[in-house]
Amino acid sequence: MDLDPDDVFRDDEDDPDNDLYLDRESTKELLVYLVDASPKMFSTTSLAGDQKDETHFHIALSSISQSLKTRIINSSYDEVAICFFNTREKKNLLDINGVFIFDVAEREFLDRPTARLIKEFDCVEERFVKEIGSQYGIVSGTRENSLYNALWVAQALLRKGSAKMADKRILLFTNEDDPFENIKGATKIDMTRTTLQRAKDAQDLGISIEILPLSWPDEKFNVSLFYADLIGLEGHPQFLVSTVEKLEDMKDQLRKRIFKKRIVKKITFSIANGLSIELNSYALIRPTLPGAITWLDSVSNRPLKTERSFICSDTGALLQEPPKRYQSYKNENITFSAEELSEIKRVTTGNLHLLGFKPLSCLKDHHNLRPSTFVFPSDEEVIGSTSIFIALHRSMLRLKRFALAFFGSSSRPQLVALIAQDEIISHGGQIEPPGMHMIYLPYSEDIRHVEEVYSYSNGATPKATDDQIMKAAALMNRIDLKDFSVFQFSNPALQRHYAVLQALALEELDIPETNDETLPDEEGMSRPAVVSALEEFKLSVYGDNDDVESELVDNGKASETSKKRKAVAENAVKECANFDWDDLADSGKLKDLTVVELKFYLTAHKLPVGGKKEALISRILTHMGK
């Protein structure tokens, strides 16, 4: 059945049904990017050194653009709106001044991101001055309050959808820490009050407001002047306003804060004798796959509906979803009901049970099956959880131990290792959050002992000498990736996939080249020091004889299979000569041959032999140039 999405990206064991992969539609996000467009956002401060001048406005726009691109791939059911305030022109539902909603054709103001939106948003900056214009909206003498207006418009946009079904957020980008600086006296107090009230109203409706402050290294954004009250900082001690030293760091921080944390699951972690604490789990690392395919009608390009039906092989009768499954065993069909099967899998009362602790050295590199899950304590239901968690976390770090626990999920109950991770902070903010990572451990059935298959019954295998090890170490120090981080590479296949889709979606003819960052650094590898280290290592393990291939292969498996393969190829050449292929092809009689016979041709001409018969024939025809 062709139901499966393009399986090129998928390795055999990826399981899309796995409950770890979030169903994204059910937890969609409604988001308004609220960007300050006041003249201050366009000012440039010449930075030390040769750094390019960048405006805050540009930084804000590029982080939004980046987040839109990620969003369309990762959570395309999210709905976004982009809204500028402190603008000359106005465009919004309420028709109030100083607020401009950016939008493109075939899209509502608050809607799912489209290829066109991303494309046009990328060039909004060039057109901005002409079409939208920047103008500070809070001036003394008028009662205009652009910030108030902006919040109001954003709130109106987010009226859509119920708060239960979706997360509603306003992300505010600004570099003005005191918006009412120019206003004096009672008017200022009044404007501050009404603005705060507006924000509070929005929050009461389940909308969270977050501020992404932009600042220059030499002038700090002071949240306490105004915004601390607006976003309700008290009670949220975790709000991070770090002073940024580099522009890059600020971009990093923006990138990290644009996405909202999503809890995968709440977990009860039972420690001992009825003592249980509350944890939230998060999926920090999950493979991003290209979206599922949809079948379309090739004429109308309209999506098709897939209908599945069950047919009894014996009677041909149409069935409802069959309630029972069977396994053949001892020549009998043993049936199981769905309840029985889930019952068999339920070996414990859900949740996470602590079994004990082990030194970290017990956790081997091959003890891994799936991406890990991050857990962080929560005091939401049980007060005191965090305290216990922190204590255990510290002890585990100090004693270099991990916790072994049994995680009774319904799909695959299994043993997990909980590794305490200390917080790692650099200039760009938090790199690794503090908490524990849950590593899914294999069972004995899941581990294969491959090395043992190739153990040598007649004595010892060759092991490297000290000199060879030394040469290898020297080589390693030459090709050292000093600051390697896993955030270094984007997935070239995915990049290509979406570049193609974006181009096609916009009906552009040329598809932009994508860059494969995963290729080795040829230039670095050809540096004389590296080359000589390589040569020395090679000489030390391979000896003078330069030709690697020349070594005689033992009478092992390898030679046997290669002999066999050779024999098959020779046979194919012989057999192939028995047919007049040109004639067969011209008269269209290729289809009368058997697959085996067709493969003679393919093998003899070193072509791939896979596929259905039609594929083989077309391959032969292509090869013959017909």
Add this chain to the structure above:
Amino acid sequence: MARNRETLLLLLDVGPSMHKVLPELEKVCSMLVEKKLVYHKSDQVGIILFGTEDTKNELTREVGGYEHVVVLQDTKVVDGDLVEALQQLPRGTFNGDFLDAIIVGMDILIKKFGETDKKKKRLCLITNALSPVKDPFEGTKEGQVITIAEQLVRHGMGMESIVVRERLNGSATKRIMDENDHLLNIFAKKTSAKLVYVESPTSLLGALRTRNISPVTIFRGDLELSSKMKIKVWVYKKTSEEKFPTLKKYSDKAPPTDKFATHEVKVDYEYKSVEDPGRVVPPEERIKGYRYGPQVVPIAPSEWDAVKFKPEKGIKLLGFTNASNILRHYYMKDANVFIADPGNTRAILAVSALARAMKAENKVAIVRCVWRHGQGNVIVGVLTPNVSDKDNIPDSFNFNVLPFVEDVREFQFPSFNNFPASWQPNEQQQEAADDLVKLLDLAPSGKEEVLQPEFTPNPVLQRFYHHLDLKSKHPDAAIPPLDETLKRITEPDPELFSLNKSAIDAFRRSFELKDNPKLKKSTRRILREKTSGSNMGEGYADISVQSLNSIENTSAVKIEKIGDLTPVQDFETLMSRRDGPEWIGKAIKDMKNKIFDLVEDSYEGDNYPKALECLVALRKGCILEQEPKQFNDFLRHLCKFCREKNLNSFCEFLTSKELALISKTEAIDSEVCDDEARSFLVKPDTKVE
């Protein structure tokens, strides 16, 4: 079909010192056959027992010797009888000689296959190797072992030894043990035999590989350090989840009289246009569409092929980096292993040099992999050294997949230091936590690491295959409860926890947990669980009872008959069922039959203790339910039966355990007075005419 057919001989030690672990042995061996019945139906299995009272093997007849080795089952294609035979292993009475058993096993395989037959043959020895090996007629034991090992190699037989070993008991056995270990080690060296030691019953369940999967490479070719320097490597999967078997859909539409019904269900897919649901769109009018936001972009396969990402097959080194740069939780998938081409000495040396240098310098290698031609993506992963500590196993690399930028979500979490002071553990609390982490130690020095993944079986699969086998006998068999040995995997070890009770209690006392008062009642799921535990008082015992109950509750198995595994529990459950009066009668009747079966099937009295347990339970039940006559009549009947069937030993056994009839003082309905009750078994002759 039968190309990969394997012949396996199980050499099982059933001597007295093994009795304790025989239940686990039965479980794991029968599971092995159960799995073969599902996955390798044409494999053959034979069973040889040693340490038995009897002797039954061809070698004894031919040349003499080889006492106490019984060929319980000559090799045959796996079937239900084999499962059953393995589920009821007889208990032996002698100390077995594992070398004898190996020779008998080898003899069977040689006679059956001769020297030329290249079919897969394997011996699997399970013993505790505590009893001495007899001295050979000539030469040394060591010499004998070497000869045997050479024979094994010549005939292409694999061997696997599992030694069940608890901690030392006495110095006398220590000498024998060391000698045996030495002998087994020779096997391991000479024949590439696998030798593992297990301590706990749980790891015994995990030690025997119950399903043999022949490894297949996912890549063979060059590991390119640069364009000039390449190493020939083979890549295999190191871990791969053994999935729950995929069951087929069952159709019950076929009439029950139809003997040839397949009961299969065909799944059919139809693609219909949304506007006109009546119209089915044929395959040639369909085109694949790829989602991009709300848009679906149609692309024909040929078009897609022209533009898609097409990396070249190969493995390229990107560089080395400090091991600390790669955190453990970045590993994305199941692990692979890189082995140097086994026929290529220089490749083995190169891998060995790199692996050892990496280990010494604490470095790892970052590589870019495209396993196959035509693969649509690349994988960036990390190679970590896997330096072998055995002479005959070459060094290799472990490989794990690393995430790309797109795969990482950089959520920010509050720093622990930013939490209010009330959430920070104080010194005393921290100490309590330290103690807990230190004392609940699963890898104590000098002992086996508990629940090592290599020796921990999947409890779900064990349970499934067990249930499958039960169902093949009784279609309505209830799901067996998770057995005690497997509970060591899913639940904390009561022994470990009660041993460290003071540390746990101290930890509990140090911290206070309470409900968040702002939340509604319905959401307070955690604390309810907690308080119900703590209200029951101190100590682990209570908890274990509670957790036991909760397991039973959750599994919610409606026990409707008395099974083989836990007859006493099943009986008690049935007796306490309140959803119908007929259950008590059924329970008593079932239990009687069970006891009869046990006594009848008993071999050398091995079932007697179990039968007694059942009898005691039945007696208790009958007193509670005021059914003394039922029990008294049954006991009389049982004794009579035993005497008729020459099972006097059972009556004696009962007498020694002081099992009596139910007297009038115990149950008012009984017509038996106290004296008679007690003396019933002592003076059997008066009762039996």
